[in-house]
Amino acid sequence: MSNDDHTTDQQQDICETPSGTPNFKTELAAQLSELIPEAIADGKVDVEKLKELLGDDAGDDRERFGLFWPGKKRALRAAQEPTTATLKPDFENSKDWDTTKNVFIEGDNLEVLKTLQKHYHGKIKMIYIDPPYNTGNDFVYPDNYKEGLETYLEWTRQVNEEGKRVSTNSESEGRYHSNWLNMMYPRLKLARNLLAEDGVIFVSIDDNEIDNLTRLGKEVFGEANFLNTFVWVSNLKGRQISGSGAAGTKEYIVAFARKADHSGEFRASANELKKVMPSIYKGFNYQAKHDDHGPYVTKNELYNTNSAFNEITRPNLVFDIYYRPDDGEIRTEPVSDAHVHAGFDKISPKKNNNGVNRFHAYRWSPPKIAAEPHNLEFIRSANGWKIYTKVRDVDSTTVKDLVMDITTSTGSADISAVGLNASWFDYPKPLALIKSLIRFGASADSIVLDFFAGSGTTAQAVVELNAEDAGTRRFIQVQLPEPLDPAGEAAKAGHKTIADISRLRISKVLANLGGQLQGKDLDLGFRSYKLADTNFTKWHATSDAEANALEQHILDLRDSADDEATPESLLTEILLKQGYSLTEQIGDAVVDGLKLKSVGDGLVLAYLDEHIRPTLEQLRAVLETESLAKFIILEDAFQGDDQLKTNLVQEAKTRGVELWTA
Numbered sequence: 211m212s213n214d215d216h217t218t219d220q221q222q223d224i225c226e227t228p229s230g231t232p233n234f235k236t237e238l239a240a241q242l243s244e245l246i247p248e249a250i251a252d253g254k255v256d257v258e259k260l261k262e263l264l265g266d267d268a269g270d271d272r273e274r275f276g277l278f279w280p281g282k283k284r285a286l287r288a289a290q291e292p293t294t295a296t297l298k299p300d301f302e303n304s305k306d307w308d309t310t311k312n313v314f315i316e317g318d319n320l321e322v323l324k325t326l327q328k329h330y331h332g333k334i335k336m337i338y339i340d341p342p343y344n345t346g347n348d349f350v351y352p353d354n355y356k357e358g359l360e361t362y363l364e365w366t367r368q369v370n371e372e373g374k375r376v377s378t379n380s381e382s383e384g385r386y387h388s389n390w391l392n393m394m395y396p397r398l399k400l401a402r403n404l405l406a407e408d409g410v411i412f413v414s415i416d417d418n419e420i421d422n423l424t425r426l427g428k429e430v431f432g433e434a435n436f437l438n439t440f441v442w443v444s445n446l447k448g449r450q451i452s453g454s455g456a457a458g459t460k461e462y463i464v465a466f467a468r469k470a471d472h473s474g475e476f477r478a479s480a481n482e483l484k485k486v487m488p489s490i491y492k493g494f495n496y497q498a499k500h501d502d503h504g505p506y507v508t509k510n511e512l513y514n515t516n517s518a519f520n521e522i523t524r525p526n527l528v529f530d531i532y533y534r535p536d537d538g539e540i541r542t543e544p545v546s547d548a549h550v551h552a553g554f555d556k557i558s559p560k561k562n563n564n565g566v567n568r569f570h571a572y573r574w575s576p577p578k579i580a581a582e583p584h585n586l587e588f589i590r591s592a593n594g595w596k597i598y599t600k601v602r603d604v605d606s607t608t609v610k611d612l613v614m615d616i617t618t619s620t621g622s623a624d625i626s627a628v629g630l631n632a633s634w635f636d637y638p639k640p641l642a643l644i645k646s647l648i649r650f651g652a653s654a655d656s657i658v659l660d661f662f663a664g665s666g667t668t669a670q671a672v673v674e675l676n677a678e679d680a681g682t683r684r685f686i687q688v689q690l691p692e693p694l695d696p697a698g699e700a701a702k703a704g705h706k707t708i709a710d711i712s713r714l715r716i717s718k719v720l721a722n723l724g725g726q727l728q729g730k731d732l733d734l735g736f737r738s739y740k741l742a743d744t745n746f747t748k749w750h751a752t753s754d755a756e757a758n759a760l761e762q763h764i765l766d767l768r769d770s771a772d773d774e775a776t777p778e779s780l781l782t783e784i785l786l787k788q789g790y791s792l793t794e795q796i797g798d799a800v801v802d803g804l805k806l807k808s809v810g811d812g813l814v815l816a817y818l819d820e821h822i823r824p825t826l827e828q829l830r831a832v833l834e835t836e837s838l839a840k841f842i843i844l845e846d847a848f849q850g851d852d853q854l855k856t857n858l859v860q861e862a863k864t865r866g867v868e869l870w871t872a
Contacts, residue, residue, distance in 0.1 A: 212313040213766040223859045227785050227842070227872040229746060230292040231324045256712055260428040266570040277389040282395065283362075289396035290422075293324045295359045295523040296783035297739035297792065303713055305720060306735025311684045311793045312635070312669070314716065316709040317741025318362040319661040319688045323400035325741075328789040334404040335656035336413040338668050340639055342663070344390040344418050363743060383670070390419055391426060397661070398430045404659065405468035410437065410651050414639065416461045427466045435463040437473070442643070458593070463613070476609040482605065486642045489614045503584050508598040512572050512586065517562040521545070528570035531557040531579070533588050533595060540583045543577040545569070549714050557595050616643050626667065628718045634700035634711050638665035645671045654681035663689035664708065666715040669736070677732055682735070686792075713738065731809055737793060744872065745775035745783050777818040781807045784816065784842055784872045802831035813839045820846030829858050835867050840868040 242260075243250045249260040261268040297315060301307060315322050401411060405871065411431075415423050420439075428436050440463040448457025467473040498505040508640040514527070521528040532541040532554035541551055559569040579586065585600045621638035625631070632638075644667050654660055654808050660668035672685040687830040693705035694700050705711050720734040778796075785794060790809070799808040799815060804824055807816040815838055817824060832841060841862060848855045 217597060220766050223863050223869065224855075225868065225870045225872055229335065230294045231327055232743060233852060242347075245316065265311045267623065272811060277391075277422070278389050278430055281388055281392045285392040285395040286399070288320065289399040290388055293321050293359055294744040295321045295325055295787060296742055296744050297322070297325055298742040299778050299782055300738040300740050301778075303738040304736060305717060306733075307737055308795075310656045310733055310735030310737055310787050311682075312673075312733060312735050313670070313684075313686045313737035313739065313792045314713055315686070315688045315706075315739045316691050317688065317712075317739075318690055320397055320400070321359050321741055322688045323364055323397060323661060323784055324406070326545040327403055328656070328787060329791050330659075330686075332404070332406055333657060334659045335409050336648065336652035337401055337405065337409070337659045337661070338414075339411070339660060339662045340414040340653075340664055341662050343416045343664050344387070359743060362741065364454075366421075369632075387419070387422055390416060391422055392428060393818065394423070395430070398426065401661070402430055402468065407469050408472040409468040410473050412440075412464050412647050412651060413441075413464045413466075414461060417682070418457065420462050420464070423464055427464055431466040431468070434823070435467045435470045437470060438462050438476075438611045439466050440613055441610045443614070444616075446617070465651075468756070476608045476650040477603070478646065479605045480607040481605055482649060483646070485607070487613065487615045488645060489519050490610055494607050501584065501600075504602060505604050506585075506600040506602050507604050508587050510573075511600055512574060512597040512601055513560045513570045513757065514573050515570070517570060521559075521569050521571070524571040526575055527573070528559050528561070528569050528772045529572070529576060529598065533557060538583070538588075540579060540586065542579055555595060557597065582634050588608055613643065613646070616640050616646075616815070619663070621667065624667070624670075625715070628670075630684070630711075630718060631703070634698070634703075634705075636645070639667045641667055641671055645670050645675055646760060648672065648675055648683070652683060653682060654679060657684045657686060659686045659688075661688035663687035663712050666712040666719075668739075669716045670719045673719060673723060673732070673734065677727055677730070682733070684793075685736075687716070688738075690773065739782075739792065742779075745780050759827070773833070776792075777807055780818045780872070781809075783818055786807065802836060804828050804830045804832060806832065814842065815840075817840040817847055818844055820844045820849075821849060823849045823854070825859050826854060828860075829854075830861055833861050833867050838867055840870060842872060 239250075239255055242255055246260065249256050251259070264505065295317075297317075300316070301309075301595075303314075304310075373536055398411075405411060413423060414425070423440065423755045424436070440576035442461045442463060443459055444461045445459055448459050466477075480491060483491040484494060484681055498504070498507055514524075519527065528545060530543045530545055532543065532551045533539075534554045543550055547557065559572065561568055562570055574582075574586075585598055587598045587601070588598050589598065618637060618640070620642060622632035622635075624641040625635055648668075648671055658672050665668070666687065667689050671686045672683045672797060675681055676683055687707040689707040689712050693707055694705060695713070700711050706712070716736060720736075723732065754853060781796065782792075786792070794809050797808045797809065798813065799806045801815075805819065808814070809816070809817060812835060815832055815835060817832070830845075832838070843858070859869060
C-alpha cells in the first residue's frame, strides 16, 4: 500500500468537525441533483434545462409576480452564507445549568439562527417574534452581507467600549421599507428551516409594514401556508401619530405554517379564552353530556353544509346511512331507492336545491363511521333523524382571528408584577397575549423560539403555562445586546443592554415561581450563551495581503484551537457543528489520567487539551470505556505525531468507536 493509499484510508476512518454551518446553496444544488439529475451539467444547475423539464409549471421571467425591492438578492445571500460563529457558554448568567432545557442566547439573531440549523432543523413547533415595527425610530440590525459575524463582533465591541448605538431607520434616509425587508428576509428564511412539519410562526406587526410582511411571508413560506392575520385591538383609546386619518386602535399578528395541511385548526380551551377575552368568547358555555366513552358535546351535523361537496365532487362521501335505535347499530350503503336493511331506519343524504346536484356530502366516510360509531349522535326530529358528531374535547373551541380585552398597558403591568420597573422596557407584549398564542400554537412538550426576545415575555409565558398544566415546553430566546439609553431608568440602575434586562426578567420570573411551586417538578432554569467567533483557526486572509503577513497566517493555521478557549467553549462549538443540542448533559470524566468531557452519560467522550499529548495506552483505555460510541479529540493534541494518530484510527475502528477530530 502506498503512502497516498494509507492517507486516504485514514481519512475515511476519521471524521473532521465542520468549521462552519452548512452551505445552503451547495445543499440545495445537491438535492436538485438527486431529484432531477438531468438538470445538472458539468457540476452546475442548468437553469434552462430545469425550466424545460418543468414545462408550464415554470414562471415566465418576463412577467414575474412577486415582491421585489433593492437589496433582495444580497439579503438572500445573507441567509445562504455559512458562518463560522459559535455560541460561548455564559455560566455566570445561567441558572440550573446542569438540569435545564431552556436557552437564552445573546447575539445577532441572523448569525444565531445559522448556528441553530444543524440540530434544531425541523424541531421547533412554534416561533413567536415581535420585530421592529419600522416606525422610523426602531433599531435596525447591523447587517453586513460580506461578513455578518465580523460586523456583529465589531459592533458589540463598540457597544462595550464606547456605548455606540447603530443609527435608526428614518424615512428621510431613503430605502425606508427596503432596509426593513432586507433585515427580515434572511431571518424568516432561516426560521422556516427550523419549523417542524406541523410548526407555525406568529409575527407581530403594525400598519407600517403589515402589507410587506404578509407578502414577504407568502414568498418565504408559500401562499398555501398563510394561515391568518389576527387583528389585535390593542388600544381602544386610539393613537393619532401621523396627524391625519383615524386614530389607530389595532396591531396585527400574522401566522404562517411550515405545512398548512399538517398544522390543523387553531383550537384552545374555551374557558381559558373566556378569562382573557370575554368580549369574544363569553358565549361559549357548552354543557357536556356523557356516554360509555366519556364526556362529549354535539356541535355540527354530519352532512357538509357546503353544496360544493356533493356526489360529483366527493362521490365517496355520499351514501345512505341505516340506524337501528334499539341498540344503536349503524350501517352504510350506496345511495339507492331501495330499503336494504330490515329493522333499520334509513337516512338518505340531505338533498340540495341548486338544480344541478342532488345531495350534500357527509363530512365522514363510511370507514370512519364504521371505526367511530360511538362518536355519532342520532336525534329524532319532526322531519326524521338528524346526525351530529360528538366532540370529546369538551372545553376546546376554534380560535377566532380577533383579539380583544388585552391592551398594551397590560404588558407594563406584567413587568411591574414581576418586581421590575416597567419603564425599562418599550411596549412589552402582554403576557396574556403570548400565552394565548402558545396555547393553540404549541403542544405541551414543544420548543418555543423567540429570536426578538425583547422584554422576555415569551419565556415567561412558557414557564407559567408549564406551571399551570404540568407541561414540559422549552424556550429558546435570542436577543441582540442593544445598548440601553444612557438617560433611561434601566441604565441608571446599572444595566447596559436589552439582553441584560431581558435575562433579569426571566430570572425574576423563575425565582418567583420557585417560591410558589415548591416540590413541583418544573424546569426553572436556563442556559445562557453568547455569540462569538470560532474557537478554531479559520482562513480569513485577503487576496491583497502582504507576503510576510500571509506566511505568518499559514503558520498560524498549523494550530487548530485557540489557546485561550476553555474546554467548555471548545466542546460547545464542536457539539453544535456536529448537530447536538444546546442542552446536552455534559460532565467531567478521568480515564487513565486523561481529563475528558463526557456527553450523554459517556456515549461521547472528548479530549480537549492540546498542550498534553496522550499516550496510545491512555487512548486505548478511553476507547475501552463502556458504552462509548464516539470519541472526539483535538487535532492539536497529536502535536504532529502521525503514528499516534494512525494507531488511534485503527484502535477506534477495531472497537467500533466513531472517531472525530476538531
